[in-house]
Amino acid sequence: MAIKLSLTNFFTTSNAGITFPLLLNHFVLPPIRRKMQTVNSPPLPTTSLPPPAVADHRHHLLLPTAASPTNIHQFKQLHANILRSGHEHSLSFLLSKLLSLPFPSPPSLDYILAVFLHSPHLDPRICHRALRTFSRAADGTHRALTAYAGMRRFDVEVDRFMFPTLLRAAARVSGGDGGLVRREVHGIVLKLGFPSDPFIQTALAGAYAAGGMIEDARKVFDRMLHKDMIAWNVMLDGYYQAGQYNDTLMLFEDMRNSGLIPNNVVLSTIITACGRTGNLAFGKEVHSYIVESKILIDEHIQSALIAMYCNCNSIRTAQNLYDQMSPKNLVASTAMVVGYSKIGKIEIARYIFNRMREKDLICWSAMISGYAESERPGEALRLFNSMLASGMSPDKITMLSVISACAHLGAIDLAKWIHIYADKNGFRGSLSVDNALIDMYSKSGSLTMARTIFEKQPERNVITWTTMITGLAMHGEGRSALELFNEMKAMGVEPNGVTFVGLLYACSHSGMVEEGRHMFKSMIFEHKIEPKHEHYGCMVDLLGRAKLLQEAHELIDSMPFPPNVVEWGSLLWACQNHGNVVLGELAARKLLELDSGHDGAYVLLSNIYAKANRWEKVEEVRRLMKGRAVSKEKGCSWVEVDGEVHEFLMGDECHSRSSEIYRKLDEIVKALEVAGYSPDVGSVLINLEEDEKKAAILLHSEKLALSFGLIGLTPGSCIRIAKNLRVCRDCHSFIKLTSMVFKREIILRDRTRFHRFMDGNCSCKDFW
DNA sequence: CTAGGGTTAG
Numbered sequence: 001m002a003i004k005l006s007l008t009n010f011f012t013t014s015n016a017g018i019t020f021p022l023l024l025n026h027f028v029l030p031p032i033r034r035k036m037q038t039v040n041s042p043p044l045p046t047t048s049l050p051p052p053a054v055a056d057h058r059h060h061l062l063l064p065t066a067a068s069p070t071n072i073h074q075f076k077q078l079h080a081n082i083l084r085s086g087h088e089h090s091l092s093f094l095l096s097k098l099l100s101l102p103f104p105s106p107p108s109l110d111y112i113l114a115v116f117l118h119s120p121h122l123d124p125r126i127c128h129r130a131l132r133t134f135s136r137a138a139d140g141t142h143r144a145l146t147a148y149a150g151m152r153r154f155d156v157e158v159d160r161f162m163f164p165t166l167l168r169a170a171a172r173v174s175g176g177d178g179g180l181v182r183r184e185v186h187g188i189v190l191k192l193g194f195p196s197d198p199f200i201q202t203a204l205a206g207a208y209a210a211g212g213m214i215e216d217a218r219k220v221f222d223r224m225l226h227k228d229m230i231a232w233n234v235m236l237d238g239y240y241q242a243g244q245y246n247d248t249l250m251l252f253e254d255m256r257n258s259g260l261i262p263n264n265v266v267l268s269t270i271i272t273a274c275g276r277t278g279n280l281a282f283g284k285e286v287h288s289y290i291v292e293s294k295i296l297i298d299e300h301i302q303s304a305l306i307a308m309y310c311n312c313n314s315i316r317t318a319q320n321l322y323d324q325m326s327p328k329n330l331v332a333s334t335a336m337v338v339g340y341s342k343i344g345k346i347e348i349a350r351y352i353f354n355r356m357r358e359k360d361l362i363c364w365s366a367m368i369s370g371y372a373e374s375e376r377p378g379e380a381l382r383l384f385n386s387m388l389a390s391g392m393s394p395d396k397i398t399m400l401s402v403i404s405a406c407a408h409l410g411a412i413d414l415a416k417w418i419h420i421y422a423d424k425n426g427f428r429g430s431l432s433v434d435n436a437l438i439d440m441y442s443k444s445g446s447l448t449m450a451r452t453i454f455e456k457q458p459e460r461n462v463i464t465w466t467t468m469i470t471g472l473a474m475h476g477e478g479r480s481a482l483e484l485f486n487e488m489k490a491m492g493v494e495p496n497g498v499t500f501v502g503l504l505y506a507c508s509h510s511g512m513v514e515e516g517r518h519m520f521k522s523m524i525f526e527h528k529i530e531p532k533h534e535h536y537g538c539m540v541d542l543l544g545r546a547k548l549l550q551e552a553h554e555l556i557d558s559m560p561f562p563p564n565v566v567e568w569g570s571l572l573w574a575c576q577n578h579g580n581v582v583l584g585e586l587a588a589r590k591l592l593e594l595d596s597g598h599d600g601a602y603v604l605l606s607n608i609y610a611k612a613n614r615w616e617k618v619e620e621v622r623r624l625m626k627g628r629a630v631s632k633e634k635g636c637s638w639v640e641v642d643g644e645v646h647e648f649l650m651g652d653e654c655h656s657r658s659s660e661i662y663r664k665l666d667e668i669v670k671a672l673e674v675a676g677y678s679p680d681v682g683s684v685l686i687n688l689e690e691d692e693k694k695a696a697i698l699l700h701s702e703k704l705a706l707s708f709g710l711i712g713l714t715p716g717s718c719i720r721i722a723k724n725l726r727v728c729r730d731c732h733s734f735i736k737l738t739s740m741v742f743k744r745e746i747i748l749r750d751r752t753r754f755h756r757f758m759d760g761n762c763s764c765k766d767f768w
Numbered sequence: 769c770t771a772g773g774g775t776t777a778g
Contacts, residue, residue, distance in 0.1 A: 233769085265770045272771070303771045310772095334772040365773040400774040407775095436775045466776045501777045534778050566778075 075108075079115065091119040092126065099129045109134065113143045117150045124159050127151050131162055135169040144169035145181065160194045164203035171207035178211045186220075198224060202231045209238025227258070233266050240269050245277040261293075264301055271304040275311035283308045303331040310339025330356070334363040341370030361392055369401035372408060375724060378638075378645055380405035381414065399427050400436050407440040410722040410749050413643035415444040435463045442471030445720055445747045445754060462493055470502035474753045476763055478510025497529050504538035508545060509753060509764070516542040537566040544574025549583055565594050569601070576604045576611070584608040599625075599632050637723040639705035641712040648708070651699040655708070664707040669698060672737045680730040702731045702748065706738060709746075718745035726750055736760055 075098060082090045098112050116122070116130050127147070134144035148166055151158065166185060173181045186204055194200050201224050208217035221227070221235045232255045239248040252270050255262060262270070267290065274283035287305060290297060297305075302325055309318035322328070322336050333356050340349035353359075353367045364387045371380035384402045387394070394402065399422055406418050419437055427433045434457055441450035454460075454468045465488040472481040485503055488495065495503075500523045507516030520539055523529045536559055543552035552571055556563050568591040575584030588605040591598055602625040609617040634650045646655065655661060669677070681693040702723050709719035721735075727750045739746045740760030748755040756763040 237770085263770095268770045300771050305771095307772060329771090331772045336772095338773070360772095362773045367773090369773065395773095397774045404775065432775045434775095439776065463776045468776095470776065496776090498777050505777085532778095537778080 075111070088118075088120055091115055092121050092123075095119055095130070096126060099126070099133055109137055109140055109143055113147060116147055122151060122154060122156045124157060124162070127156055128159075128162050128165065131165045131169070135165050141169045141172045145173070158188075158192055160197050160200060163189055163194065163197075163200045167200075167203035167207040171210035174211065179213060182207050182211060182213065182216070195223075196225065198226050198228065198231065202228075202234055205231065205238070206234045209234060209241065212242060214238055214242045214244065227260075229260065229263055229266070232260065232262075233269070236266060236269055240273050243276075245273040245279075248273040249277075249279065249282055264295070264298060267295070268300050268304045271301070271308045275304075275308035278312050280309075280312035280314060283312060299329050299331075303329060303335060306332045307335035307339075310335050310342070313343070315339050315343060315345075328356075330358065330360060330363065334366050337363060337366050337370060341366070341374060344374060346370055346374045346376065359390075359392075361395060361398060364392060365394075365398040365401055368398065368405065372401050372405035375408065377405040377407075377409035378647065381409070394425070396427060396430055396433060399433055403433070403436040403440050407436070407443040409638065409645060410444045410720065411638070411640040411643075411645050412444045412446055412720060413640060414645070415440050415446070417643070419449075429458075431457075431459055431461060431464070435461075435467055438464065438471065439467045442467070442474060443749070445749065447471060447475050447477070460491075460493070462496055462499065465493055466496070466499040466502055469499065470505065473502050473506035473509060476509060476753070478506040478512055481506035482512075482515060495523075495527060495529075497523075497532060497535070500527075500529065501534050501538060504535060504542060505752075508538055508542035511546065513542060513546045513548070533561075533564050533566060536563070537570055540567050540570040541574070544570055545577070547574075547578050549574055549578060549580050553583060553586075563590070565591055565598060568594070569598075572601065572604045576608050579608070579611050581608055581612050581614070596628060597630050599630055602630060603632060633725065635701040635723065635725050637701040637705040637721055639709045639719065639721050641709060646705070646708060648701045648704040650701045650704075652701065652704055655704075657708070657711070660711060661704060661707050664711050665698065665703060668707060668710065668738060668742075671741050672734070675737055675741050677734065677737050680733065697728075697730050700728065700731050702727060703734060706735060706746070710738075710742065710744070713744070718747060720747045720749070722749045724751055727755070732762070736762055 075094065079091075079094060082088065082094060095112070095115050098108075098115060112130065112133065119126075130147050131144050134140035134147055137143075144166065148162075148169075163185070167182075170178075170181045170185050182204075185207070189195060189200055189204065201220055205217040205220040205224075208214070208220065217235065217238050221231065224231060232251075236248055236251055236255070239245070239251060248270065252262070252266070255266070267286065270286055271283060274280070274286065283305075290301065295301075302321060306318045306321050306325075309315070309321065318336065318339055322332055325332055333352055336352050337349045340346070340352065349367065349370050353363065356363060364383070368380050368383050368387070371377070371383060380402065384394075384398075384405075387398075403418055403422070406415050418440070422428060422433055422437065434453055438450045438453050441447070441453065450468065450471050454464065457464060465484065469481045469484050469488075472478070472484060481503065485495070485499070488499075500519065503519050504516055507513070507519060516539065520531070520535065523535070524531060536555065539555055540552045543549070543555065549571070552574060556567050556571065559567070568587045572584055572587035572591060575581075575587055584605060585608075588601050588608075591601040595601075602621055606618050606621040609615070609621065636650075637648050638645050639648070640646075648655065652658075679694045679697045681690065681697055702721055705721045705723075706719065709721065713719065727748065732755070735746055735748060735755075735757050737760060738744070739757035743759075746757040748757065753764060
């Protein structure tokens with residue numbers, strides 16, 4: 001009765017009884033006799049022994065060498081003897097010997113399975129041992145299922161102890177079959193009448209959870225009358241692994257309400273879940289609960305707490321806990337490294353990293369990605385080299401950080417090197433690594449290579465498409481970006497918020513106003529994606545570039561949340577380009593209300609006034625800026641020469657070839673003056689004489705980088721400059737002229753896009 | 769058995 005009820009409640013009748021014998025029967029190996037023909041056996045006596053009544057004590061008669069076989073060769077000889085002598089019932093003895101071996105190597109797993117499937121007598125104990133052997137082996141999943149299918153065909157009685165073991169194997173079957181196998185085993189459990197065995201239920205829930213079938217896991221879990229700690233932990237961990245952190249926390253509440261005292265394993269999971277969702281309140285509550293109930297805070301809990309506070313931006317609390325720890329453990333130290341990196345305190349992160357006595361791959365990766373994220377890609381790569389030198393080999397995640405660092409650096413030679421490295425070390429074909437490579441190549445100026453990898457990819461996810469779309473957009477190929485988007489939709493891949501950032505960006509930089517408006521609407525109404533700051537920022541930029549300043553302003557006013565510096569900044573930038581003083585003043589005021597130290601706001605507003613010949617206002621802005629001690633952020637540029645990346649700050653004299661660089665700069669300026677160049681001092685905001693302004697603007701970092709690039713240039717190659725800020729108008733025309741006068745192709749990458757200069761033209765369609 | 773690192777945008 002109970003069985004029937006479960007069946008109808010939980011399964012549709014169609015997938016309960018009908019499908020399950022089909023799927024498990026897939027797992028069958030070729031017949032054993034074929035296999036045995038390849039075994040070399042000694043000649044057998046022609047007269048066979050009488051079949052023993054009890055199959056245990058006479059087997060030594062069949063053994064070629066010793067009383068008990070110890071290696072696979074001896075097993076095979078024994079096996080051959082058994083078969084040829086017709087004592088097939090002795091296979092059980094052979095099997096039980098095989099199963100008592102400590103760790104069968106992979107080929108012998110198949111061998112065991114073959115013997116198993118051909119044994120005429122299988123008792124439940126042997127079956128369970130066989131299942132356990134297969135389920136425990138890393139690659140034993142399918143063999144366990146095959147063994148089970150075989151057992152059922154031979155009508156071996158299945159007892160309740162087998163299911164947890166079987167489910168452990170089923171839990172590892174991935175893909176579409178995984179779901180079917182789980183349901184099938186579930187169906188068998190119900191059919192055989194074990195639906196309320198707590199061990200089986202826990203294993204079932206665990207198997208469903210491991211396959212991401214979290215709702216099914218929950219259904220099984222909810223049916224359990226008696227839930228022990230393991231059951232709760234399985235369910236909590238299931239939600240946690242599925243990334244459903246809020247569900248994890250809610251279930252934890254249920255657990256506490258049920259009166260069960262959580263153990264350390266559960267607590268670790270909960271604390272980590274709090275960190276992942278940034279739920280500091282919950283985390284603190286759990287922390288006080290632990291302290292109040294005097295639960296022993298072991299290393300695991302302490303590390304989890306530290307990581308949680310780091311993730312919730314409470315680095316000081318984390319530091320306090322870390323200080324109390326002695327000796328410092330690897331996990332906690334890594335958490336601190338990540339915590340400090342995330343808030344931009346990379347030096348403190350490095351200090352902790354340096355003091356770690358032993359370093360594993362994870363802490364190396366954490367430090368590398370810390371640098372990559374902190375806009376210090378060069379340091380990230382140096383660290384990667386140290387890691388290799390220390391004998392550590394990267395895994396996929398390390399590679400992602402390193403590739404990302406290369407992308408930020410935008411150095412094509414390094415990009416090629418890391419690509420080759422990834423290929424040689426077997427990372428080719430990994431979806432996430434390929435995605436990172438596409439991004440790296442498009443950010444290094446090689447859209448062709450990016451596209452090549454993209455086209456070759458056997459599998460693409462939303463990140464793949466988004467990366468490629470954004471790559472095209474950065475290179476000014478707006479139309480192609482939109483075409484690719486259509487292709488993506490045709491393939492049935494659902495775009496996300498980031499995809500639309502790329503698309504709006506593409507529209508904005510290719511002057512496709514109508515398409516941009518359409519995209520924005522389609523995002524909201526067709527794809528049900530809530531527009532966020534970055535989308536509004538793109539739209540303001542798009543409208544602003546097209547001189548639709550009023551519409552841009554209206555859009556900002558219509559936002560459902562308060563506008564931020566990006567939106568006002570974009571509007572202000574547009575006002576400067578189109579010379580709108582009134583709206584510009586408004587945007588600058590709003591911007592400064594949000595961030596009184598925003599250097600760009602002063603610069604742009606001052607430029608707007610200068611354009612309108614309102615010099616008294618220019619003076620006022622400068623005084624205001626001086627009074628608030630705001631200074632323009634120093635620009636920083638990199639240039640790659642002979643595969644090496646050189647970094648320049650504004651007015652930098654640190655480079656070992658500094659004097660040479662400045663000589664070259666003079667030479668360029670003289671040549672450009674002949675061609676009609678005169679420094680545009682509009683963006684120099686300090687109170688200087690005209691001549692001093694001209695001198696100051698010639699020290700911009702991209703000009704230094706360009707000069708150095710021209711010194712070391714081999715014929716035919718081009719100069720690639722990466723700049724981490726917006727390029728000023730003067731530098732833009734400076735580079736344009738240089739490309740003409742010196743007959744060089746120059747590629748400039750600023751924070752958001754590429755400018756390709758050739759013969760005095762620039763590929764970008766921006767306003768200069 | 770649990771805890772620490774990752775790819776797209778900003």
